[in-house]
Amino acid sequence: MDIDNPVGVLHKTSFVDFPGRVASAVFLYGCNLRCPYCYNHNLVDNIPPLEEMVSCKDIVEHLNRRRNVISGFVLSGGEPLLSPAAVFLAAEAKKSGYDLKLDTNGTLPDKLKYFFCNKEIRPDFIALDIKTSLNRYNLLNPRVENAGLLVQETIRLLESEQPQMEFRTVLVPELITKNDILQIASCLPKDAVWKLARFRQGECLDKRFNTIIPYTEKEYQDLLDTAVSVIPGTELR
Numbered sequence: 001m002d003i004d005n006p007v008g009v010l011h012k013t014s015f016v017d018f019p020g021r022v023a024s025a026v027f028l029y030g031c032n033l034r035c036p037y038c039y040n041h042n043l044v045d046n047i048p049p050l051e052e053m054v055s056c057k058d059i060v061e062h063l064n065r066r067r068n069v070i071s072g073f074v075l076s077g078g079e080p081l082l083s084p085a086a087v088f089l090a091a092e093a094k095k096s097g098y099d100l101k102l103d104t105n106g107t108l109p110d111k112l113k114y115f116f117c118n119k120e121i122r123p124d125f126i127a128l129d130i131k132t133s134l135n136r137y138n139l140l141n142p143r144v145e146n147a148g149l150l151v152q153e154t155i156r157l158l159e160s161e162q163p164q165m166e167f168r169t170v171l172v173p174e175l176i177t178k179n180d181i182l183q184i185a186s187c188l189p190k191d192a193v194w195k196l197a198r199f200r201q202g203e204c205l206d207k208r209f210n211t212i213i214p215y216t217e218k219e220y221q222d223l224l225d226t227a228v229s230v231i232p233g234t235e236l237r
Helices: 056-065 085-095 109-116 134-139 147-161 178-185 207-211 217-230
Strands: 006-014 023-028 053-055 072-076 099-104 125-129 164-171 194-198 234-236
Touching (some): 006 056, 006 085, 023 056, 023 085, 053 056, 072 085, 085 099, 085 109, 099 109, 109 147, 125 147, 134 147, 134 178, 178 217, 194 217, 217 234
Parallel strands (some): 023 072, 072 099, 194 234
Antiparallel strands (some): 006 023, 006 053
């Protein structure tokens, strides 16, 4: 891997990407899912604006400069576990004393297991995005075989490894109903931290989703109440 090649987009200072930490977050190119509501599709398609591109060398230099200002480093995407830069950047961040957070879609449990098996890159925090009921993942990208089963394997891995973790779901009307909420909740630890997010139109990967009407606030509240009835630590943001 050439550390001078562009690998993603860097948010130098973030107060929202790593709970309890002032952090830097890098969004690495590439994703194996093509969620129709995705608004980071420049990363999915590997075509971010040229002026936003950064290399591994740029990121490591930034982390070395900001060691006294930030305490967390976030690998996000896209799907960061697909990037050959992820292991290198995780090792550099941990070596420099940063806590490491990894955002993932959960379809690459073997790659995630590699991170947990190596203390030099072991994540301190995992955020797992759950898109819909595990039996409906074919709606996202049918070419990713058994995606729901892979996500389920990732959930079991997290329960075993016990990092700090949160689960996240965007409340997209075509992908999330009350039944989907109940199906997802049945797969999560009962003490899970589950963050539900409102669906946003306007910049979706699938242009048709820009015409989908978001849930009303009452409908959002109903979905939240359904989730809380099973997972008390559920929040709507």
